[in-house]
Amino acid sequence: MLKRALGGSQRYWSWMFFLLALVGTGLACYIRQLDRGLAITGMSRDVSWGLYIGQFTFLVGVAASAVMVVLPYYVHHVKEFGGITIFGEFLAVAAVLMSLLFVIVDLGKPMRLLNLLLYPTPGSIMFWDMIVLTGYLLLNIVIGWNVLESEREAVPPPKWVKPLIYLSVPWAVSIHTVTAFLYAGLPGRPYWLTAIMAARFLASAFAAGPALLILLGLIIRRSSNFAPGGDVIQKLARIVAYAMIISVFFVGLEFFTAFYSQVPGHMQSLEYLFAGLDGHRNLVPFMWISAVLAVTALVLLINPATRENERTLQIACAAVFISLWLEKGLGLVVGGFIPSAVERVTDYAPTVPELLIALGIWAAGGLLLTILYKIAVSVKEEEPGMVELAQKRREVV
Amino acid sequence: MKISRRSFLKMGGTFALGFTALPGLKAFAASGLLKASPDPKALAGKKWAMAINMKVCREKGPEGCKECVVACHQVHNVPDIGNPKEEVKWIWKEPFANAFPGQEHEYLEETVKGQPFLVLCNHCDNPPCVRVCPTQATFKRKDGIVVMDDHRCIGCRFCMAACPFGARSFNFRDPRPYIPKLNREFPTREKGVVEKCNFCVERLAAGLSPACVEACRHGALVFGDLEDPNAGIRDVLSSRFTIRRKPELGTRPKVYYVV
Amino acid sequence: MYNARPVIIGLAVFIGLTTFPIWRALEKAAPAPEPELDTPAIQQMPEKLCVEATPTMRARHMQLLGDWRAGVVRDGRTVYAGQAGKKYEMSLQKTCLKCHANKDKFCDQCHDYAGVQPDCWTCHIAPGENKP
Numbered sequence: 032m033l034k035r036a037l038g039g040s041q042r043y044w045s046w047m048f049f050l051l052a053l054v055g056t057g058l059a060c061y062i063r064q065l066d067r068g069l070a071i072t073g074m075s076r077d078v079s080w081g082l083y084i085g086q087f088t089f090l091v092g093v094a095a096s097a098v099m100v101v102l103p104y105y106v107h108h109v110k111e112f113g114g115i116t117i118f119g120e121f122l123a124v125a126a127v128l129m130s131l132l133f134v135i136v137d138l139g140k141p142m143r144l145l146n147l148l149l150y151p152t153p154g155s156i157m158f159w160d161m162i163v164l165t166g167y168l169l170l171n172i173v174i175g176w177n178v179l180e181s182e183r184e185a186v187p188p189p190k191w192v193k194p195l196i197y198l199s200v201p202w203a204v205s206i207h208t209v210t211a212f213l214y215a216g217l218p219g220r221p222y223w224l225t226a227i228m229a230a231r232f233l234a235s236a237f238a239a240g241p242a243l244l245i246l247l248g249l250i251i252r253r254s255s256n257f258a259p260g261g262d263v264i265q266k267l268a269r270i271v272a273y274a275m276i277i278s279v280f281f282v283g284l285e286f287f288t289a290f291y292s293q294v295p296g297h298m299q300s301l302e303y304l305f306a307g308l309d310g311h312r313n314l315v316p317f318m319w320i321s322a323v324l325a326v327t328a329l330v331l332l333i334n335p336a337t338r339e340n341e342r343t344l345q346i347a348c349a350a351v352f353i354s355l356w357l358e359k360g361l362g363l364v365v366g367g368f369i370p371s372a373v374e375r376v377t378d379y380a381p382t383v384p385e386l387l388i389a390l391g392i393w394a395a396g397g398l399l400l401t402i403l404y405k406i407a408v409s410v411k412e413e414e415p416g417m418v419e420l421a422q423k424r425r426e427v428v
Numbered sequence: 429m430k431i432s433r434r435s436f437l438k439m440g441g442t443f444a445l446g447f448t449a450l451p452g453l454k455a456f457a458a459s460g461l462l463k464a465s466p467d468p469k470a471l472a473g474k475k476w477a478m479a480i481n482m483k484v485c486r487e488k489g490p491e492g493c494k495e496c497v498v499a500c501h502q503v504h505n506v507p508d509i510g511n512p513k514e515e516v517k518w519i520w521k522e523p524f525a526n527a528f529p530g531q532e533h534e535y536l537e538e539t540v541k542g543q544p545f546l547v548l549c550n551h552c553d554n555p556p557c558v559r560v561c562p563t564q565a566t567f568k569r570k571d572g573i574v575v576m577d578d579h580r581c582i583g584c585r586f587c588m589a590a591c592p593f594g595a596r597s598f599n600f601r602d603p604r605p606y607i608p609k610l611n612r613e614f615p616t617r618e619k620g621v622v623e624k625c626n627f628c629v630e631r632l633a634a635g636l637s638p639a640c641v642e643a644c645r646h647g648a649l650v651f652g653d654l655e656d657p658n659a660g661i662r663d664v665l666s667s668r669f670t671i672r673r674k675p676e677l678g679t680r681p682k683v684y685y686v687v
Numbered sequence: 688m689y690n691a692r693p694v695i696i697g698l699a700v701f702i703g704l705t706t707f708p709i710w711r712a713l714e715k716a717a718p719a720p721e722p723e724l725d726t727p728a729i730q731q732m733p734e735k736l737c738v739e740a741t742p743t744m745r746a747r748h749m750q751l752l753g754d755w756r757a758g759v760v761r762d763g764r765t766v767y768a769g770q771a772g773k774k775y776e777m778s779l780q781k782t783c784l785k786c787h788a789n790k791d792k793f794c795d796q797c798h799d800y801a802g803v804q805p806d807c808w809t810c811h812i813a814p815g816e817n818k819p
Contacts, residue, residue, distance in 0.1 A: 068619035069583075070601040075513035079588040079598060139583020139598065139620025146563040146582050157562035157586055218556050218677040219592020295530065372594035373526040373547070377513065464754070464764040464777060569763060577760045578810065602809075610812060613781055618809035633765045 032180065035409040036402040042254075047401060050394040057391010060384040061136060069139060072385040077377035078368040080137070082361070082389055087133035089239070089360035090126045090396075091210045092232060094167065096240020097123035098203035099270050105196050111263040114411070117182075118251070118259075119244055120175035121403040123203075126240075127168040129396035136388055156212045163206045170199045175403075183410045207232045214367065222300030222367045225288075231281040232359075238274035239355040241267045242348035249345060251404065257411035258421035261341070268344055272332035275351055279325055282358075300366040303376065311376045314365060317357050324354035469635035473653030475553075475572040476627055477682035478641075479664040480546050481648045484686075486539065488646035496546065497521070499643030500625070505616040507606035516597040516617075518625040519548040519640055528673060540687055546649075548640075549574065549595040549625035550673060550681030557587035557596065566622075571653075572682065573627045581621040588622060592677050596624045627651075654682070720800050723792035728785055737786075738769035749805075752779065779811050788814040 039047075064071050074081045100119035104112035135141050152158050174195050181188040211229035218224070225231075245267050248259040289297040302308050304318045331337040331347035338344055365379050381389070411417060466472070485493070500506070500519045507516050521544035525532035532541060551574045557566050558574060565580035566587055588596045602619045610616070614630065617623050628638035636642070641649040652661030661684075664670070670684040688694065703710075729735060737744050739751065755777040758764040767775045776782050787793040790813045798805060808816075 068599065068601040070514060070619075074600070076515050076588075076597055077513075077594070079585045134584075137584070139585070139622075140581065143563075143580070143582045146565075146580055150563045150580065152562050152564050155560055155562040155586070157560065157584065161562075213586070214589075217560070217590045218679060219674070220589065368589075372592055373522050374529045375526065463768045464758040464762075465766055465768070466764050467766045467776075470763070470765070567761070571763075575760070579756060579760065612812050615780065615810040615812065629763065633759075633763060 032176075032183065032406055032410070035406045039405065043401075043405070047398065050398045050401070053394035054391050054398065057388045057394065060387045060391070063384060064136070064388065065141075071382060073380050073382045075377050075379065077371040077375060078365055078379040080364050080368070081379055082381040082385055083133045083137040085360040085364040086389055086392070087130045087137070088210060088232075088364065089356055090130040090133065091164070091206055092236030092355075092359065093240045093243060094123040094126035094130065094171075095203045095207040095233070095236045096244075097171065098200055099237050099241050099274075100244070100267075101196065101203070102200055103266070105193075106200065109266070111260065111266055114257075115244070115248060115259050115263050115267075117175055117179055117407050118247065118404065119240075120171045120178075121407060122240070122244060122247070122400065123171045124168060124175065124403065125396045125400040127164055127171070127206075128399060129392050131164060131168070132392045132395065133389070136392065156209060156216060160206075160209045160213060163202065163209050167199070167202050167206050170195055170202060174199060179407055179410055183413070204233065207236050214363075219372055220367045221294070221296035223363075225285060227281055227284060231278065231285075234274055234278040234281055235355045235359055236274075238271050238278050238351050239359075241274070242271045242351040245271065245348045246345065246352070247404070249341065251408060252421070252425060255408045255412065256418045256421045257408045258417075258424040260424060264341065264344070265339060268332065268338050268348075271348065271351060272329075272338060275325070275328055275332060278355070279329065299370050303369045304362050304366045308370065309376045311369075311378050313378045313380060314362060318362050321354045321357035321362065324350040325358075328354060467633055467635070471632045471635055471637070473571045473632075474655035475653060475682070476551065476632075477572070477652065477654045477661055477684065478548075478551075478627075478638075479650040479652075479661050479670060479684045479686065481650070481664070481668075481686040482543070482545055484646050485546065485644075485648040486543060489644075489648065494521070495643045495645070496640035496649060499639045502609065503611055503614060503628075503631075503639045504626075505603075505607050505611050505614055506623075507603035507616075508608060509601070509603070509606045514600040516599065516603060516623065518597075518623075519546060521545065522547050528671070545685065547593065547595070547673070548683065549627075550593055550679070550683045551625075551627055553680035553682060554678060556590040556592070556679055560586045560590040562586065569629070573629055575626050575629055576621075576623055578617055578621045578623065583620040583622065585622060592674050592679065593681075596622050598622050717800070720796040722794075722797055723789055724787075725792075726786060726788045728788060732786075736770060736773070738767060738773075738775050738782075740770055752783075752807075755779070779807065784814050790814060 060071075072081060072083075097119040100112050100116050103109040104116045135144065138144065147158065147161055174192060177192050178188045208229040211232040214220070214223035215225060215228035245264055248264060248267075252258040286301060289301055299308060303311065304314055305322075306312075307315050328347045328350035331343050331350070337347065368377075368379075370376050412421075489495075497519050501508075501517070504518060506518055509515060524536075524540055524543050524545055527545040527547050551572060553572065555566075555568055555574045558568050561567070562584065563580050563582055565577050565582070566574065567577070568574050583598070585598055588598060599617050599619050599621055603617055607616060628636070628640075631638060638649075638651050641651045650661050650664050652659035654661065654665075656662070664686065665684060668686045670686055672681040672684055675681065724735070739747075744751070755767065758767075759777050765777050767777045769775050784790065
């Protein structure tokens with residue numbers, strides 16, 4: 032099946048080489064980071080995690096969101112999801128891989144990574160995060176690949192895949208729960224010390240992931256002879272709408288608890304993020320962009336007319352994705368470190384090499400995703416009548 | 429007795445596995461650790477702790493006295509990087525309001541308000557940094573001291589997120605060029621690992637008290653074993669009112685302050 | 688066999704290329720370096736004894752150092768009963784390198800020859816390094 036990724040239009044190849052160039056740039060910067068140390072990043076003694084760990088957290092959510100297509104299709108037998116399930120699973124594969132890469136580039140001593148296995152420590156949440164993430168990666172590779180292969184042969188998937196699929200549902204929830212526990216169990220960080228952290232993570236993941244999947248589905252429809260139907264896009268849109276409402280509601284809960292109780296530790300991080308603290312206002316514009324985008328997305332998603340129109344739906348999905356990317360990929364991690372343990376505010380801004388390394392990892396994920404999607408699309412295109420169907424669906428839009 | 433091919437292969441496999449484990453066992457038996465023991469001179473304790481008498485420090489020490497800080501950083505090859513973002517420190521001074529957030533109020537006595545307080549790793553009895561470390565690079569010794577095994581640290585900085593006292597520093601760059609005067613009896617650290625105060629385990633092992641305690645000529649720092657009823661630190665704790673940093677977090681710090 | 692000639696020639700070239708380092712080493716056959724013991728501290732010793740017998744040290748010094756590391760850092764055991772019952776402080780900087788002050792002639796030479804790169808010296812201070 033792999034050779035299906037080797038034939039493509041010129042546009043496909045220029046896209047691949049563009050991503051490859053970004054990967055190369057990121058790699059060059061990473062080699063410099065290995066040589067100079069993490070001093071080339073914007074992180075500091077006080078803000079000791081930054082963009083890398085933020086991206087890791089966000090991407091674990093994107094990976095977990097595959098469950099939002101697997102669950103309706105395999106458990107509730109909602110037929111419309113059949114065409115798109117494989118894309119959800121492959122998105123999970125790429126997202127987990129990116130999140131693991133983000134952890135690795137964040138390590139001060141990456142060459143000692145295997146110490147995690149050499150000295151297994153069940154008391155550490157990071158130990159469990161490693162286990163659930165690698166497990167989830169394997170599950171999705173095995174499931175996706177086998178289902179796609181049997182689809183190519185037009186036979187039902189092997190029997191042993193079914194239990195793995197059922198297992199992947201709670202497993203998806205576990206990866207984001209465990210990732211939330213990395214934060215929610217730390218005594219001195221009131222912004223993270225909240226029992227709804229895992230719930231918040233899952234809600235925002237189930238909004239951002241399917242929103243990305245809708246955008247990817249529309250791109251596939253435009254650029255190939257396989258077209259995900261309007262009905263499945265609408266089903267996903269409803270999931271995004273509900274998840275986004277819950278996600279914003281959860282953030283509202285945090286605001287209430289902090290500001291009605293008036294406990295300084297609980298208010299300070301939110302103050303820093305949305306209004307600035309002690310004259311430091313670095314992240315304020317970004318958090319407000321995130322808030323405005325979230326409201327815009329909610330308006331477009333709740334209103335049936337704009338949700339059902341694929342043009343406005345696209346805008347809503349992009350708004351959801353960017354809003355949550357800012358909230359979780361940047362604000363959540365940095366905000367937790369401010370103020371510091373001794374009540375100081377240290378600003379954080381990623382440096383250029385840090386941004387390029389992050390971009391390189393996104394490009395590596397994009398590269399893998401393109402290859403996997405290319406293979407999946409080429410299998411789908413062979414289904415009888417698919418070319419004509421795709422033609423028709425494109426015309427409808 | 430008949431053995432099926434299947435069970436024969438299974439048994440063979442088990443034996444083979446046993447043989448591969450043999451060298452490991454042998455290595456363990458021959459381990460040099462059997463010939464290793466603590467130094468008889470070493471100071472032994474069950475629960476090492478420190479009491480800092482800030483009143484003595486303020487009243488007896490000259491203005492801006494930093495002798496304990498200098499002694500510690502000198503003996504442990506702590507670099508002076510000069511950039512507060514990358515600062516490495518084991519013991520340092522923080523204004524009262526920063527060391528004890530929420531405890532300062534505008535009518536507080538002038539002898540305390542805004543005054544610098546010595547802060548260092550609290551060697552918590554229930555240390556969150558140890559709980560989160562994925563490789564046991566940071567661990568609590570039997571005598572209660574929380575130490576780093578920098579041979580093992582992968583530099584994930586989970587401990588820095590977990591420590592509520594800001595006691596941990598990360599080596600963002602190679603520290604060697606920033607060490608003014610090397611102590612050749614102690615290692616440095618390298619880029620990519622976390623470090624912090626070790627309550628001078630290397631000095632306790634040789635029968636010496638911690639460098640900061642020794643450096644303070646006025647006896648503001650008292651180091652001792654909490655489990656020893658005759659220890660000087662027990663005297664201080666039973667005769668003076670002492671406070672600890674952020675006790676509400678349940679980490680049970682073992683550095684006590686006489687305000 | 689189809690295309691026997693090019694296949695055999697190709698195989699020969701492939702094997703020749705991949706085994707090239709071995710051929711080269713055979714031809715040169717660099718002699719194994721002898722660790723040098725000529726330091727003032729060793730010269731002054733009445734009986735030239737290391738913590739363990741020379742063959743043990745030669746074969747197992749890395750395990751011994753690993754054990755010392757674990758013993759000191761994790762266990763608080765700092766004294767080692769070496770051969771002939773002599774006691775040593777378990778310390779790379781304070782014990783090993785006090786005698787073997789010639790790191791380049793004692794450690795590095797053999798490590799280079801064997802192609803191993805122990806990363807002791809990023810933290811531990813070698814004699815003569817960064818002399819103030």
